[in-house]
Amino acid sequence: MQRGKLRTGAVLTIAVLWLIFAALYVFDTFERMENVLYDKIYQRRSEVDSRIVVVGIDDASLFRIGRWPWPRGVIADVVDKLTDGGAAAVGIDILFDTPTDGDERLAEAIKRSGVSALAVASPSSTAIRSKRTADGVFQAADLIMPAGRLFSSAARLAHVNGIPDSDGIMRKAQLYYYYNDRQYNSLAYEMYDIFSKGADIKTVPAAAGQYYIKFTGTAGYYHHISLADVYEGKIPPLYFKDKLVLIGMYAVEGVATDMQYTSIDSHHQMYGVEIHANLLQQFMEGKYIRDTPVWLDILIYVFLSLAAAVLLIKLKPKLGLILLLALLAVYAGIIYRVIISDYVTRIIYTPAFCISAYFFSLVWHYIQTRMNEIRVRNTFGRYMAPTVIKKILDEGEDGLKLGGQRLNVTVLFADIRGFTPMSEAVEPEEVVKILNEYLNLAASCIHRHGGTLDKFIGDAVMAIWGAPYEMQGHTHTMAAVNAAKDMRAESVELERLILEKYGRSVRFGIGINSGDAIIGNIGASFRMDYTAIGDTVNTAARLESNAKPGQILLSRAAADNLTGEDVALNSLGGLKFKGKAEEVQIYEVL
Secondary structure, X not given: OHHHHHHHHHHHHHHHHHHHHHHHHHOOOOHHHHHHHHHHHHOOOOOOOOOEEEEEEOHHHHHHHOOOOOOHHHHHHHHHHHHHHOOOEEEEEOOOOOOOOOHHHHHHHHHHHOOEEEEEEOOOHHHHHOOXXXXXXXXXXXXXXXXXXXXXXXXXXXXXXXXOOOOOEEOEEEOEEEEOOEEEEEHHHHHHHHHHOOXXXXXXXXXXXXXXXXXXXXXXXXXXXXXXXXHOOOXXXXXXXXXXXXXXXXXXXXXXXXXXXXXXXXXXXXXHHHHHHHHHHHHHXXXXXXXXOHHHHHHHHHHHHHHHHHHHHHOOHHHHHHHHHHHHHHXXXXXXXXXXXXXXXXXXXXXXXXXXXXXXXXXXXXHHHHHHHHHHHHHHOOOOOHXXXXXXXXXXXXXXXXEEEEEEEEEEEEEEEOHHHHHHHOOHHXXXXXXHHHHHHHHHHHHHXXXXXXXXXXXXXXXXXXXXXXXXXXXXXXXXXXXXXXHHHHHHHHHHHHHXXXXXXXXXXXXXXXXXXXXXXXXXXXXXXXXXXXXXXXHHHXXXXXXXXXXXXXXXXXXXXXXXXXXXXXXXXXXXXXXOOOOEEEEEEO
């Protein structure tokens, strides 16, 4: 019954643990840890596409052309040079939202180019997140537009917003969002669409308009050209033939405000124009990272976690550990296949559950082992001495092997004097009751003083001190004598009650001897007793048979072990036992 309750408890614990991890999975509790793993696993440097060119408004440009903002004719001249050189697409990552006298000039350059995309932007990512369409796509609450003629002259209007994750790191790009029922694609996608002369936006695996960025490199990985060099004609226009050119801020001081930490480098910010270059190369290569289907994620978690839950409950800890390692190896293989296929899945939850389930299974196996040990002690404690049970439990199978060892011990025999005559005059049920009371008293005294209750022999009892755990001679003999004295003293009241009720008197006669004996499991392979054999045992039994009611007899060997102890002894001289050549010197404990 107890074992069944423990198994039920283990099952309920693992079931609750499974539900907890399922809830953690649903609410993505380990999102930050998953993000860190994603950054380490999926982001690797690759070769830069030479067709992508970054023209940066860098420190050299600010020094040579002047402080920002510049007259818009500067950007117009640069766009003209790119057009003359045959650039395949031009993306201008600059917001021209304030009208100036140079707008007309820049508008003409953009219109003449025919392959330019001009930036628009929501004031903040919060403004984008605040509203969504029915299908979950972001919808901007506000949008910063190009001023005046710039709005109508641009071949394309493209957004330049990046939406970082909750930890401030950019892992996904916003492919498009809506504003006033119009769709605004990203600057990188518009450039790719111009270059490819019509791309299919549905080929990009975006959920709610977002997709994973597969970065090409870290900040500075794309070698930029100083805008001043282009403006001053130091770079020949033909250099840009068939190139995809991004114009953007490349200086921090007083200029760049759209820098972001990215998943390829969470410690150094990347200029917005560099992020667009990475996005553009991803479109050019057509390499995307996708989320695994939800059903597959759930199937992996449910299958492996339930397998772990069921088998860990059934198996012992060592086999459970092997199973755990096997499940983790299978899971690692699945994750490897997922990763090399450029799919993203939540990695932590399944192994975390399996490891937690193994830990709790260990706890329950330990509890079950302890409960079994207690059950064994409680059950066999009625038949064996607690010290013997402990030895068996400590030694396992070795504690159950036949054999013995020589030890110096003290052996006590106690018999109930007058029991046989009384049993003839009293009903059998009453005899058993009286016998149990005497034997219970004797066993209690023996255990109290650290003795091993060897066996009951009818109305007699045999006990050993110094085995199965060794004790020094004077120690085990003194303990045996104290147990005998307690038996004699505590049986007085029991003797009085029996005398009053049955008119019969019964008292203990006790014999104690010390010496070497063979101690161990004696008997057959299928039925054995932990006991002591040898002359020491025989002599103790002879002493008990010669003891009068209430008398405690000791051999000379036992008495010698009490030298220096506060025990009053009376010498009774020698006694010749049958089968022994020499007399045994006998002492009485007063």
